[in-house]
Amino acid sequence: xxxxxxxxxxxxxxxxxxxxxxxxxxxxxxxxxxxxxxxxxxxxxxxxxxxxxxxxxxxxxxxxxxxxxxxxxxxxxxxxxxxxxxxxxxxxxxxxxxxxxxxxxxxxxxxxxxxxxxxxxxxxxxxxxxxxxxxxxxxxxxxxxxxxxxxxxxxxxxxxxxxxxxxxxxxxxxxxxxxx
Amino acid sequence: xxxxxxxxxxxxxxxxxxxxxxxxxxxxxxxxxxxxxxxxxxxxxxxxxxxxxxxxxxxxxxxxxxxxxxxxxxxxxxxxxxxxxxxxxxxxxxxxxxxxxxxxxxxxxxxxxxxxxxxxxxxxxxxxxxxxxxxxxxxxxxxxxxxxxxxxxxxxxxxxxxxxxxxxxxxxxxxxxxxxxxxxxxxxxxxxxxxxxxxxxxxxxxxxxxxxxxxxxxxxxxxxxxxxxxxxxxxxxxxxxxxxxxxxxxxxxxxxxxxxxxxxxxxxxxxxxxxxxxxxxxxxxxxxxxxxxxxxxxxxxxxxxxxxxxxxxxxxxxxxxxxxxxxxxxxxxx
Numbered sequence: 001x002x003x004x005x006x007x008x009x010x011x012x013x014x015x016x017x018x019x020x021x022x023x024x025x026x027x028x029x030x031x032x033x034x035x036x037x038x039x040x041x042x043x044x045x046x047x048x049x050x051x052x053x054x055x056x057x058x059x060x061x062x063x064x065x066x067x068x069x070x071x072x073x074x075x076x077x078x079x080x081x082x083x084x085x086x087x088x089x090x091x092x093x094x095x096x097x098x099x100x101x102x103x104x105x106x107x108x109x110x111x112x113x114x115x116x117x118x119x120x121x122x123x124x125x126x127x128x129x130x131x132x133x134x135x136x137x138x139x140x141x142x143x144x145x146x147x148x149x150x151x152x153x154x155x156x157x158x159x160x161x162x163x164x165x166x167x168x169x170x171x172x173x174x175x176x177x178x179x180x
Numbered sequence: 181x182x183x184x185x186x187x188x189x190x191x192x193x194x195x196x197x198x199x200x201x202x203x204x205x206x207x208x209x210x211x212x213x214x215x216x217x218x219x220x221x222x223x224x225x226x227x228x229x230x231x232x233x234x235x236x237x238x239x240x241x242x243x244x245x246x247x248x249x250x251x252x253x254x255x256x257x258x259x260x261x262x263x264x265x266x267x268x269x270x271x272x273x274x275x276x277x278x279x280x281x282x283x284x285x286x287x288x289x290x291x292x293x294x295x296x297x298x299x300x301x302x303x304x305x306x307x308x309x310x311x312x313x314x315x316x317x318x319x320x321x322x323x324x325x326x327x328x329x330x331x332x333x334x335x336x337x338x339x340x341x342x343x344x345x346x347x348x349x350x351x352x353x354x355x356x357x358x359x360x361x362x363x364x365x366x367x368x369x370x371x372x373x374x375x376x377x378x379x380x381x382x383x384x385x386x387x388x389x390x391x392x393x394x395x396x397x398x399x400x401x402x403x404x405x406x407x408x409x410x411x412x413x414x415x416x417x418x419x420x421x422x423x424x425x426x427x428x429x430x431x432x433x434x435x436x437x438x439x440x441x442x443x444x445x446x447x448x449x450x451x452x453x454x455x456x457x458x459x460x461x462x463x464x465x466x467x468x469x470x471x472x473x474x475x476x477x478x479x480x481x482x483x484x485x486x487x488x489x490x491x492x493x494x495x496x497x498x499x500x501x502x503x504x505x506x507x508x509x510x511x512x513x514x
């Protein structure tokens with residue numbers, strides 16, 4: 001009987017891990033790896049990282065590789081280790097934001113994102129600020145569609161020539177409509 | 181035997197009232213038809229005024245549900261019913277009044293990509309009139325319910341499922357642009373769109389119906405967006421031909437004293453070089469420069485931000501971010 005209980009618990013854990021690993025809501029991706037023409041049919045919420053940004057930052061590069069290997073707990077340990085060593089750069093705080101997003105800890109992600117001050121992250125910070133507010137409100141009092149529509153509208157109007165951003169925001173709007 | 185008879189009668193009654201129940205449920209739900217305006221903003225001169233007149237939309241007042249097909253097998257040990265219903269979207273499921281929404285959206289779109297301004301005045305002969313008549317505004321979808329019940333005397337089993345199909349929108353709009361009595365252009369827009377149904381596994385029927393309504397409204401919303409963008413584009417072409425007058429704008433308004441324009445070719449990431457007769461000694465802070473970025477394989481605009489003893493700092497915009505690159509004077513080609 002005891003063995004059966006353990007088996008049931010393990011099955012639930014395995015299924016839970018499988019579900020959480022195979023259906024991430026946000027996917028971190030380099031610009032060069034996003035097929036912009038396929039985005040019309042896509043339902044993946046991309047967090048687009050500029051290739052140069054990943055290449056010039058060792059912290060971001062390592063975090064990116066760990067996320068793509070689905071090693072979310074290793075990423076968390078890596079970020080914690082950096083924090084203990086006194087890391088306070090924008091690269092570190094952005095990596096911590098990504099780590100928190102993979103753990104679905106949106107409040108922590110929001111706190112970390114607030115510490116990202118480097119101008120290189122300006123667009124990503126604006127995008128993720130709206131996303132994280134949405135995630136936090138969605139689990140709380142609910143989301144006002146028009147408020148978030150206007151926020152995304154303001155964002156794409158700030159970067160009118162960024163076609164990738166428009167496509168990415170259009171996908172986010174689908175999640176917003178359905179409140180997923 | 182009595183219980184079985186009651187169960188079968190209940191099944192028949194429920195299957196007959198399904199359309200009414202679904203209709204009543206869907207009429208309590210609504211969704212916003214607003215969408216994201218992502219068309220590129222134009223810099224053309226808006227010196228022509230257009231009065232927009234929109235005819236009444238032939239959209240049903242309320243959402244209606246009608247039975248399309250059904251199958252009922254009320255057997256003693258095995259009961260099965262499957263019913264497929266057709267849902268027609270009505271105004272009651274849309275948060276905004278569709279007519280007002282259409283007018284507001286075309287006004288907003290004209291501010292972004294239109295080379296004209298929308299006016300409320302109708303009387304002035306110099307003003308163009310755009311008559312829009314929404315001939316068809318029809319969004320339909322299909323909703324399926326099925327139920328299986330097995331009675332095995334010592335045990336029973338049942339399963340119940342509901343599912344929705346992607347919404348299909350048919351939007352037809354007739355447009356006539358006039359100036360006084362003369363007709364400038366006339367066109368009929370026909371938008372047919374199938375909107376993929378986004379839903380998650382394991383949701384309850386209440387959430388499924390909310391998503392179902394949202395899917396129908398989303399289909400109508402994106403069809404309207406498509407139609408409006410086409411109309412504004414055609415009005416632009418009708419008013420100005422293929423070339424609308426472009427407003428002269430200062431692309432770098434922050435710099436008051438703009439100087440010479442030169443082309444700088446970046447040989448490596450940090451080693452730009454000038455390929456004409458102008459030397460870096462002749463450049464000053466604030467000068468506009470074009471440099472070749474080997475990362476993106478394109479020419480990019482930049483502004484000289486700082487002149488150092490050996491290098492040149494150039495600021496440029498990439499993916500919405502302001503970046504800087506450093507040119508080494510010793511690597512300059514002449």
